[in-house]
Amino acid sequence: MGTPILEMSQISKSFNGIKVLDKVHFELEKGEVHALMGGNGAGKSTLMKILTGVYELDEGQIKIAGSDVQIHNTTDAESHGVSMIFQEFSLIPTLTVAENIFLGREPKKAFGLIDDKKSVARTKELLDELNVDIKPDDIVADLGVGYWQMTEIAKALSKETKILIMDEPTSSLTKRETEVLFAFIDRLKNKGISIIYISHRMDEIFQICDRITIMGDGRHIITAKTSELDMDSVIQHIAGKNMEKFEWKDRKRVSNGSVVLQVKNLKTNNRVNGVDFELHQGEVLGIAGLMGSGRTETMRALFGIDPLTGGDIYISGKKATIRSPKDAINNGLALIPEDRRVQGLVLEHQVMDNILLPSLSKITKVLVNDKKGKQISEEWVKKLNIKTDSIYKTSRLLSGGNQQKIVFAKWLANSPDIIMLDEPTIGIDIRAKSEIIDMVRDLADDGKSILLVSSEMPELLAVSDRILVFHDGKVVKQFLREEISSEEDLQHAIQGF
Ligand SMILES: Nc1ncnc2c1ncn2[C@@H]1O[C@H](COP(=O)(O)OP(=O)(O)OP(=O)(O)O)[C@@H](O)[C@H]1O
Ligand SMILES: [Mg+2]
Incomplete structure (x- = not known):
């Protein structure tokens, strides 16, 4: 050399x-x-x-x-x-x-x-x-x-x-x-x-x-x-330590929980061509598929970002009208989007203000500067191990991965019932990745229902109770977790169209 x-x-x-x-x-x-x-x-x-x-x-x-x-x-x-x-x-x-x-x-x-x-x-x-x-x-x-x-x-x-x-x-x-x-x-x-x-x-x-x-x-x-x-x-x-590999862990799964979300023949002008599925309480429903298969776009439609051109959404059995993210939030939905830094964060705001943003309606604006807001923010910074010297730091000054974690905190602090996660571990380091996987398990154990879009097979297989395969804006296959024996199995199912 x-x-x-x-x-x-x-x-x-x-x-x-x-x-x-x-x-x-x-x-x-x-x-x-x-x-x-x-x-x-x-x-x-x-x-x-x-x-x-x-x-x-x-x-x-x-x-x-x-x-x-x-x-x-x-x-x-x-x-x-x-x-x-x-x-x-x-x-x-x-x-x-x-x-x-x-x-x-x-x-x-x-x-x-x-x-x-x-x-x-x-x-x-x-x-x-x-x-x-x-x-x-x-x-x-x-x-x-x-x-x-x-x-x-x-x-x-x-x-x-x-x-x-x-x-x-x-x-x-x-x-x-x-x-x-x-x-x-x-x-x-x-x-x-x-x-x-x-x-x-x-x-x-x-x-x-x-x-x-x-x-x-x-x-x-x-x-x-x-x-x-x-x-x-x-x-x-x-x-700084050996990490266990992502593995399926049996959860005290709320079996046959009631249907909290049902989607019938959902359509938008943005790659969603008739999506059908049900999500149960306490379930982690994995969503697999190639890029462009309509996974992210389905989340956007459910969250009221892309307008529906057809189909219905039922929340706990009742037909819901979701025309904006605000409607979605009021229906107990949260979306942690794929490009979190662009969509999920006001970079010029302090860490605390970002965490509290969607909860404002819950604790009212007056309270935000006071003890309660401070306590909630500090709790989440600790829970997700967000690296910042204070909750008052401008979000732009945090590292990329830590900005991502703020977006997680922001939605989870709002305690939604149905949580949609789009590629949750992109840009996140190996240690925090397994923390996030554990967190998904805990949320489901607490009775929350989760839609998890991921391109990482080990991640999908580690937490999903069921997996849907998307292709061309539709659900083309469904598996129970126990029906999939390996990553290759799943990869085949995704690519077989
Ligand atoms: N302009 C700044 N002002 C204050 N602190 C900063 C600034 N830029 C970076 N930092 C801090 O420096 C540390 C290192 O950040 P850096 O962005 O280099 O991390 P990284 O290794 O790239 O992480 P990631 O994998 O999350 O992208 C972080 O704690 C971050 O908050
Ligand atoms: Mg970086």
């Missing part, structure tokens, strides 16, 4: 006197895919924001290709060939692929006019090089999320990127799109581009990364070749 392309040493950073990075070391070889792992709030994103000039370091040195560099802002980072693909995409949906790629850096003709031809031609070159089948003048909004990702990557490459950072890039991708991304990462590697890959998904890390660095509580814990580690040791380093 030659000189590393990147060396970050003794990096420290505090916010308001609280140290979030403590003498962290990180090194990247040329053409390497290096995983950066660690629990929620460990400091991964902060370290990368220092490298990309979003934050300035308090102490430490950064070397790129052997020379000391100073990174004070994002322009500095770009000039050193560092690019980051944020989880929140930075694209403008109404513009074309080419316009997005060259936004703010448009090639100019004489007299300063924008040279569209040039940016289209250059975009075509980039897309061809990456072997992506989209066109420079496709409108971004019309493309699938997977292609947004590719557009972001093409944008990074148009800037002569040497070091590419990906922060949880697969959380909005299907399995197939993920495979395309991985093939893509291989090609980038072969071009000598070095990649820092942040993810909580263990299988991905072992599939594509050459080395792994694990951080914990703002410190460097270990760096090793992937081949020298196994999943158990990685989990041990991240969680």
